[in-house]
Amino acid sequence: MQPKLIIHGGAGSSLIGKGGVEIVRQSLTKVLEEVYPLLLAGESAQAAVVRGCQLLEDDPRFNSGTGSVLQSDGQIRMSASLMDGTNQRFSGTINVSRLKNPIALAQALQNFPDRVLSDYGSAELARELQVPIYNPLTDMRLQEWWQERQENFVKEAAGVVAEADLFTSTEAGRGTIGVVALDSQGSLAAGTSTGGKGFERIGRVSDSATPAGNYATSQAAVSCTGIGEDIIDECLAARIVVRVTDGMSLAAAFDRSLVEAQSRQRDLGAIGIDRTGAICWGKTSQVLLAAYHTGETIGDTLEWSDNALTGSV
Numbered sequence: 322m323q324p325k326l327i328i329h330g331g332a333g334s335s336l337i338g339k340g341g342v343e344i345v346r347q348s349l350t351k352v353l354e355e356v357y358p359l360l361l362a363g364e365s366a367q368a369a370v371v372r373g374c375q376l377l378e379d380d381p382r383f384n385s386g387t388g389s390v391l392q393s394d395g396q397i398r399m400s401a402s403l404m405d406g407t408n409q410r411f412s413g414t415i416n417v418s419r420l421k422n423p424i425a426l427a428q429a430l431q432n433f434p435d436r437v438l439s440d441y442g443s444a445e446l447a448r449e450l451q452v453p454i455y456n457p458l459t460d461m462r463l464q465e466w467w468q469e470r471q472e473n474f475v476k477e478a479a480g481v482v483a484e485a486d487l488f489t490s491t492e493a494g495r496g497t498i499g500v501v502a503l504d505s506q507g508s509l510a511a512g513t514s515t516g517g518k519g520f521e522r523i524g525r526v527s528d529s530a531t532p533a534g535n536y537a538t539s540q541a542a543v544s545c546t547g548i549g550e551d552i553i554d555e556c557l558a559a560r561i562v563v564r565v566t567d568g569m570s571l572a573a574a575f576d577r578s579l580v581e582a583q584s585r586q587r588d589l590g591a592i593g594i595d596r597t598g599a600i601c602w603g604k605t606s607q608v609l610l611a612a613y614h615t616g617e618t619i620g621d622t623l624e625w626s627d628n629a630l631t632g633s634v
């Protein structure tokens with residue numbers, strides 16, 4: 322089977338900043354170029370998804386791992402989940418602090434009887450697994466928080482990518498990351514990792530470590546980004562995947578689900594792959610930072626400006 326790969330670095334209201342598109346394109350392409358060969362070499366979809374998420378978490382441009390946004394109290398709390406479509410198994414960590422790669426903790430949880438852990442439990446597990454302590458804070462995110470604090474948190478969410486130009490912008494945006502892969506055995510997996518929507522209340526739970534934001538079966542796999550509350554209200558990832566599992570094509574499932582989300586004024590985006598190798602994406606937000614590898618071509622959605630809610634390849 323020809324492996325397929327799609328990744329995202331969030332959705333939001335705009336990609337401001339000179340050279341913004343090119344810089345984000347370079348970041349996403351680098352990840353595709355490192356992860357796709359793993360799939361060609363016979364690695365599983367799950368392994369490829371975890372590697373892709375780690376690379377995106379390590380890139381300070383995106384709001385996950387290093388470069389995560391700060392919450393209202395100035396702390397970073399990250400959430401990540403992994404779903405393997407083959408055994409249809411979901412695992413995740415919610416509001417974890419002081420580690421480098423939340424997706425690695427989500428992967429470790431695949432083999433535990435308790436597979437979704439919140440803050441305290443995640444910290445205990447990280448200690449048990451001897452995961453090194455790491456501070457994911459970047460200067461840019463600190464400045465961004467500081468500026469918002471001076472303005473009494475008027476923005477609804479943090480910047481889509483950690484770019485200096487965004488600090489002077491009044492545009493809001495998000496920047497979670499996600500990876501969906503189909504491997505040479507025909508197995509699917511999805512992973513999503515986030516620092517949250519930024520400036521949120523302590524204890525707020527993101528969609529990223531729920532099946533609303535990240536879901537996979539043997540038929541399809543989807544990762545979402547955008548306002549977590551909107552994604553949860555639509556139960557978007559599971560909604561799209563279940564439609565495919567019930568017989569709809571991935572493109573039709575994306576179309577229908579995004580039209581429904583749009584009718585309810587949701588602000589979100591999603592990427593997905595089905596077992597036939599179809600790759601789809603969709604957004605109700607203005608931009609979706611997604612890029613894909615079909616085996617023959619690499620493409621992205623960075624300059625997608627028509628009014629269509631979905632696209633596919």
Ligand code: ASP
Nearest residue numbers: 495496497527546547549
């Ligand atoms: N969905 C994430 C959240 O609400 C944010 C994002 O996708 O950027 O926590």
